[in-house]
Amino acid sequence: MAGNSRRQGAMRNPGTKKGAVVGSGGQRRKGLEGKGPTPKAEERPGHKNYRKPTTKRVAGTKEKPTSELIAGRNPVVECLRAQIPATALYVAIGVEADDRVAESIRLAADRGISVLEVSRPELDRLTAGAMHQGLSLQVPPFEYAHPDDLLEAAAATAEPPLLVALDGVTDPRNLGAVIRSAAAFGANGVLLPQRRSAGITAVAWRTSAGTAAKIPVAVATNLTRELRTLAAKGLMIVGLDADGTMELDDLHLATGPLVVVVGSEGRGLSRLVREACDATISIPMSAGVESLNASVAAGVVLAEVARRRRVAGRT
Known part of the structure; x- marks a missing residue:
């Protein structure tokens, strides 16, 4: 019988039979078992996104990133001047140094921040292709304040409390610009909703020019309820x-x-937030202009509030 003959050349060599064999120990059954979920891209060493800084948010929309990279000479040196928390300064090998590069390296060294030289392609990868100009600063996840902290900060000043709340501002550039205006015009803090809002990412850090380290930014689980409080x-x-x-x-x-x-x-403004307001205000503008950018409008109003308070303080 074919396959059973003991004639030379008619016997199958041991170990060459395909498929399950006697004494396999259930290997075929184990082979059918799942191996668990596929790891995320940034967790797989062979993937192009491995080790790339993430911008996830916690608590619905504010997940803490594993790290954030601020790119560009002006944003980096301004953040270092503002003494924002930082863990490493990346400098491209062979970068053409100017005053901003020299000051950034000096400030980082004075604060004990690691200064790392990396190749330009590596810095391109770390910053996801941002315009880094040979310089990038790594910052830890942003620590949000509690809404109660905003009034505590106001109590430490002689002025009446002034807070800024954002309702659904999803552009981190607008968020950073509002924070910068809030710090410039004496606000005591910025309040963000937990959902449908931008968080403090590298883009927001860059736009705020480091002022996010000077003013508390809090997250409200429910913005409407917090406004009523x-x-x-x-x-x-x-x-x-x-x-x-x-x-x-x-x-x-x-x-x-x-x-x-x-x-x-x-x-x-959303309907519920508008209903929670005691008043709504508009900014007088020339004919033909429909509206202003959210951060520009916030800056205009905060500047007017600061002016009125200065005038009141002199009388």
Whole structure:
């Protein structure tokens, strides 16, 4: 019988039979078992995204990143001047040094921050192709404050509380610009909703020019509920709206405890947030201009609030 003959040349060599054999120990059954979920791209050494800084958010939309890289000479040196937390300064090998590069290296060395020389292609990879100009700063995950911390910060000043709340601002550049304006015009803190909002990423750090380290940024689980809590504590809630109930010129509330609420780039204030406002204000503009960018509008209003408070302080 074929395969059973003991004639030379007719016998199959041991170990050459395909498929399961006697005494396999159930290897075929084990081969059918799953090996678990596929690791994420940044966790697989062979993947192009391995070790690339991530920008995830926690608590719905504010997951902490494993690291953030701020790219560009001006943003890096400004963040180092502001003494934001940092873990490493990456400098491209052979970079053409100028005053900003020299100052960044000196500031990093003075603070005990690691200064690492890397090739330009490696720096391109680390910054995901951003315009780094041969310089990048690695910062740890941003530590958000609790909403109660904002009023505690206000209590330490002689001025009435001034807070800025963002309702659905999803562009990190707008977030960074609002934080910069808030710090410039004396606000005590910035309040973000937990959902549908940008977080403090490298882009926001860069746009804020390091001011995110100078002013507390808190996250509210429910923005509408938090605004009502602030109102119960004596703060007036004013929302920016193109069809506001009053114009900015009539903002007499500016000298008292105040929360300025800035809506999203597209739809503006949400219905529930608008209902939580004591008033809505519009910015007078020339004919033919429909609206301003969210961060620009916030800056205009905060500048007016600061002006009114200065005037009130002199009288």
